[in-house]
Amino acid sequence: MANFPTRIRQRLPLADIASAAVWASLGAALVIHGCAPDSVAKDPTATRRALPSVPVAVAPAAPAAPVAPVVVVAPVVPVFEQRPSVPSTEPDLRIRVAALRSASPLVRLTNPSGKLMMQGAGLAPRAVRTPVDVRPSSGGWRVVEGAGSKRPTTIEVTLAGPIEFHPPAGSHGVVAFDGTDWPGPLRLVPVTDEPSSPGALDVVIDVPLERYLPGVLAKELLKSWDLEAFKAQAIAARSFAICEHAHWSSVRHYDLIAGEASQAWVGVTKDAKPREAVQATRGMVLSFEGRVVPCYYSSTCGGTPANAAESLTRNPNHGIAPLAAGSTPATAHRDCCADAPRFRWQQSFANAVICERIRRWATDQREAQAEREAQVVRVAQVERDGRMQPARAVAPVDGAALGKNASPLKGTATSITATASASVTAANTLKVESVTSEPSVGTRASTPASPSPAASATGVPAAVSVPVATVRSAAQVPARNGIVDIADDAPLSELTALTAIRSINIVAVNAAGRPTSLAIHDAAGHVLQLRAEDFRRAVNYAREGEPTPKDRLNSSHLLQVTVKGTEIQFVGQGFGHGVGMCQYGAQSMARSGANALLILRTYYPGAAVVRAY
Numbered sequence: 283m284a285n286f287p288t289r290i291r292q293r294l295p296l297a298d299i300a301s302a303a304v305w306a307s308l309g310a311a312l313v314i315h316g317c318a319p320d321s322v323a324k325d326p327t328a329t330r331r332a333l334p335s336v337p338v339a340v341a342p343a344a345p346a347a348p349v350a351p352v353v354v355v356a357p358v359v360p361v362f363e364q365r366p367s368v369p370s371t372e373p374d375l376r377i378r379v380a381a382l383r384s385a386s387p388l389v390r391l392t393n394p395s396g397k398l399m400m401q402g403a404g405l406a407p408r409a410v411r412t413p414v415d416v417r418p419s420s421g422g423w424r425v426v427e428g429a430g431s432k433r434p435t436t437i438e439v440t441l442a443g444p445i446e447f448h449p450p451a452g453s454h455g456v457v458a459f460d461g462t463d464w465p466g467p468l469r470l471v472p473v474t475d476e477p478s479s480p481g482a483l484d485v486v487i488d489v490p491l492e493r494y495l496p497g498v499l500a501k502e503l504l505k506s507w508d509l510e511a512f513k514a515q516a517i518a519a520r521s522f523a524i525c526e527h528a529h530w531s532s533v534r535h536y537d538l539i540a541g542e543a544s545q546a547w548v549g550v551t552k553d554a555k556p557r558e559a560v561q562a563t564r565g566m567v568l569s570f571e572g573r574v575v576p577c578y579y580s581s582t583c584g585g586t587p588a589n590a591a592e593s594l595t596r597n598p599n600h601g602i603a604p605l606a607a608g609s610t611p612a613t614a615h616r617d618c619c620a621d622a623p624r625f626r627w628q629q630s631f632a633n634a635v636i637c638e639r640i641r642r643w644a645t646d647q648r649e650a651q652a653e654r655e656a657q658v659v660r661v662a663q664v665e666r667d668g669r670m671q672p673a674r675a676v677a678p679v680d681g682a683a684l685g686k687n688a689s690p691l692k693g694t695a696t697s698i699t700a701t702a703s704a705s706v707t708a709a710n711t712l713k714v715e716s717v718t719s720e721p722s723v724g725t726r727a728s729t730p731a732s733p734s735p736a737a738s739a740t741g742v743p744a745a746v747s748v749p750v751a752t753v754r755s756a757a758q759v760p761a762r763n764g765i766v767d768i769a770d771d772a773p774l775s776e777l778t779a780l781t782a783i784r785s786i787n788i789v790a791v792n793a794a795g796r797p798t799s800l801a802i803h804d805a806a807g808h809v810l811q812l813r814a815e816d817f818r819r820a821v822n823y824a825r826e827g828e829p830t831p832k833d834r835l836n837s838s839h840l841l842q843v844t845v846k847g848t849e850i851q852f853v854g855q856g857f858g859h860g861v862g863m864c865q866y867g868a869q870s871m872a873r874s875g876a877n878a879l880l881i882l883r884t885y886y887p888g889a890a891v892v893r894a895y
């Protein structure tokens with residue numbers, strides 16, 4: 283148990299909550315996607331996360347009310363981390379290479395030496411003959427060594443948690459799974475938070491960053507492309523991975539996904555160019571104002587870049603110049619990817635298919651929101667004795683103050699005592715009592731600065747305090763993958779009932795001309811406005827463990843949308859989200875003689891390449 287100071291404020295729409303001004307006023311340690319503070323990233327306990335200051339909404343109550351419970355509910359508070367500092371050592375990454383969601387899936391592993399070392403928490407390392415088949419069992423794991431041979435041996439392993447398979451010392455250092463050589467120990471992690479998938483597993487590879495990168499480049503770029511484009515990609519991918527690692531290290535059991543959700547990865551690659559590019563740029567990362575840039579990139583910008591803060595992330599710390607090339611009408615890379623196969627395109631989808639995917643996406647987004655609500659700091663049935671206590675000062679809490687026994691934020695049964703301190707106006711509008719800015723590295727200048735209603739509220743404060751409250755669970759629910767979920771401001775309820783689209787209009791564009799907001803006119807007469815990139819994600823949506831649809835909308839940079847009978851025809855440009863480096867554009871520059879540094883300066887304006895280690 284620990285004291286947990288909070289500040290009281292009104293509940294705000296998430297769009298308002300997302301503004302930097304609000305976060306600054308709350309003094310929250312800001313982050314989502316990307317980045318933990320140094321103290322967290324380097325914390326050897328690594329499963330702890332500094333608790334944020336949690337805003338709490340207070341139900342209106344007259345001071346003279348009879349004894350009645352006052353329910354105090356805090357909205358879910360995304361904790362927006364700052365971008366990580368430039369690391370001094372090479373991080374070890376955890377890459378999820380498969381999400382197996384069938385009941386009790388079977389995993390077959392091999393190694394060129396014919397052996398793997400099996401181990402786990404409390405399990406003495408043991409050599410097993412390959413091929414080895416592994417599947418969950420009631421007591422832990424059923425392992426069959428020599429699977430498929432004349433003399434297979436079944437081993438029942440009693441182990442509640444993950445089981446690991448390491449390449450034996452002196453072997454080729456790979457574990458082969460699903461037709462791919464993975465360059466490091468392979469871990470099977472039971473997934474217990476998806477009741478609909480009993481026995482589900484995640485397959486996770488532990489690998490040092492520099493060993494991971496060649497397999498990213500081998501899949502992200504075409505073999506024929508120039509070395510300088512590979513080097514630029516290596517630095518961007520390294521920076522992105524460092525941010526993801528910093529963010530996820532204390533939140534979930536993997537840092538990145540091998541795939542579009544994070545970065546493509548083929549595991550071990552024999553291609554020389556990716557390895558050369560990684561070696562030549564070893565330890566180099568893109569930095570802006572002393573912190574690593576989460577280097578988003580995509581295939582083809584279509585000549586009109588997107589801004590990260592508008593389309594990919596709601597972390598105000600990502601609202602920085604290097605990720606906001608679309609904030610200026612004149613960009614240095616207009617038409618940079620004119621020779622890309624999807625620079626301009628036309629696609630047709632069945633209206634019913636699009637509606638069905640949007641419904642599924644919206645349904646899952648609502649469930650995710652409900653999950654967040656369940657993790658909200660909830661103060662239930664706070665008993666009052668008919669009078670309010672005077673407010674008292676409470677010192678801010680940081681992670682260190684919580685001590686080593688503090689539960690990780692993603693825990694489930696943690697119980698913390700909270701004491702709130704606030705000023706409340708006579709009209710029950712709330713005023714933030716004090717402002718504590720997060721440590722600034724200058725990103726605020728490029729983030730939205732409009733004051734929030736709570737931050738600007740005025741009135742005659744009347745001392746009040748909220749009595750001791752119980753915090754049930756975590757205050758932060760991270761997104762499920764590398765791209766942060768920003769769908770909170772979409773009309774999800776209406777979208778879950780979408781049956782037919784009458785028309786789709788572009789209602790807002792960024793300075794470069796790329797759509798940022800679309801309006802769907804549905805058959806029921808509703809006008810449903812959502813972010814353009816959310817629309818693309820919804821149309822391309824696949825649930826965890828499902829294959830991604832083969833017919834996917836290329837980008838949210840739509841030029842024209844026409845509903846024709848049962849079909850919807852899209853004319854657009856570009857492929858991917860359009861934030862940061864355009865891969866086809868990078869290759870075009872490299873082919874014209876530009877080096878990696880010039881490429882990166884073009885696509886991440888204001889950022890600098892530095893050597894981290």
Ligand SMILES: [Zn+2]
Nearest residue numbers: 583619864867
């Ligand atoms: Zn481009």
